[in-house]
Amino acid sequence: AALKDGLRSQVSAALKEGRVTPTELCQRCLALIKTTKFLNAYITVAEQIALKQAEESEERYKRGQPLGILDGIPIAVKDNFNTTGIETTCASNMLKGYISPYNATVVQKLLDQGAVLLGKTNLDEFAMGSGSTDGVFGPVRNPWSYSKQYKEKSVPKSHSEDEESNWVITGGSSGGSAAAVSSFTCFAALGSDTGGSTRNPAAHCGVVGLKPTYGLISRHGLIPLVNSMDVPGILTRCVDDAAVLLGSLAGHDPKDSTTIQDDFKPFELPNLTDVSKLSIGIPKEYHTPGLSSEILALWSKAADLFKNAGAKVVEVSLPHTRYSIVCYHVLCTAEVASNMARFDGLEYGHRSDMKDSTESMYAATRREGFNGVVRGRILSGNYFLLKQNYEKYFVKAQKVRRLIANDFVKVFRSGVDILLTPTTLSDAAPYTEFIQEDNRTRSAQDDILTQAANMAGLPAINVPTALSERGLPVGLQFIGRSFQEKQLLTVAKWFEKQVQFPVIQLEEVKRHDSDVFQHQKSASFS
């Protein structure tokens, strides 16, 4: 079995039949993590713990009693999910050295099914950002920066120069998770999605990024950013694998009162062949200024693909789209102001040496522990929540939120099944270019296409579609109806099959995975 294989289709079978063992799989992933260290995708690699889990998994396979399809499968988790025995830092000085006394529900679920937790992945500090560049452990590098496909297209002045200064960002804030999946160091990774933080890096790193419906997957143990919008995100290399992960994570959690109580039945995705009964909506407001002509063309081509296959493709309108990002800005900062109040140095995390008074200790702790982005959002949030501003900004934003959510309701009610939109405005920017603008400006730009789905709580998925002219991944986004993940993923899987997104050609992986590369059909999308 190769590290590139799909979970359901290949690796699981290989494990069952003993063609590969969990410890082999784990060791290969750990070795690859070491050689791809320059990507900075992982904050903590839990080598000993992972190997132990792999050994236990191997015992189960020997006895013929694997716990399920995820038994022995190496996975990575974004470092804003609580994990016992493994540091949880949120890429912040505030939580450096923090070891949680409990596992987030989603982490526990994965472990209960025998998954092997390789480590915690890098992110923007406290998940605030769209580049995975603003954490205290440094930025994450997009594996595609080192791909044959990107190198061929860039004009290097000298070999060493282009490697060091040309590298592109992963997008964010779940950049570490996206990079880990993209570079084959794990089979799946958990991210989080509040404004697009799973779908954005998925698009830039050429992997599948699923944002489930709000209320489907437990947030217990996910260090909160915006309680009314956060969801755990799933990053995998193919849509089928995303369905597997979804199946093992979804469902009511008594520890998270915002999870719905409906029964969730895990599902296998059918191989859709007839799309004639499907109605695809193309929201015209997503044709936004700043959208690259390349992506616009790809989006158009995708719409044609559905049309030619017999689906009904209609232009629709989500009139309040352009206010979504402003609305998010107010609601997000307001909830952040509240959520970050827990970090005072008293019960956990960084504590300042200041002893003059409780308040001055809190102030010094927060001064020392938070970076500028976090502090900025806290201050903005507090401003919008001031008595004199509360109605004007916070409540106003909540009203606009309803209008945005209603836009979607109207469109879905009119007979549209799935919306098709771009995920990002362009392919991944070089790091040196990205950091020219500040975090807030970047987030406002980059979240524009992904944010509204969080506002309305809808499920959405990025499917890698084609390579840009620079040889970098571009993805398209599907947005579905609430709790209709099966339909959403079925359509996404059909689309994935049509576009045949190319496999990344990384020197590092070639060296480590000497198995013959899977034959990829050359009929690529662009």
Add this chain to the structure above:
Amino acid sequence: QKVSVEVLDHLEHLALVDFRDSEGVERLQKAIQFADQLHEVNTEGVEPMDSVLEDRCLYLREDDVTEGNCTKELLENAREKVEEYFVAPPGNIPLPKLDERETFLQGS
């Protein structure tokens, strides 16, 4: 309109976080400007939305104790503690006023 120093000071007190430098203050100014776009939207008769799950009932469980007794684990992550207490410096002492504390806002 620029945010007054009084409000900036007030925010530093409420948030217990500092603006650090002129960039920090500028950031707030820009954030407010950005948020002002909300007022272009007509929200006459629209109810504020707290949660996308507003049409559902919250899960209520029986009032039974199902977990707890984890004092040791909870204290483990605290830096200063005595027996089963978290230790804080003296309370009821307000943050020094603007002209008495070290803050970037002092110069304004």
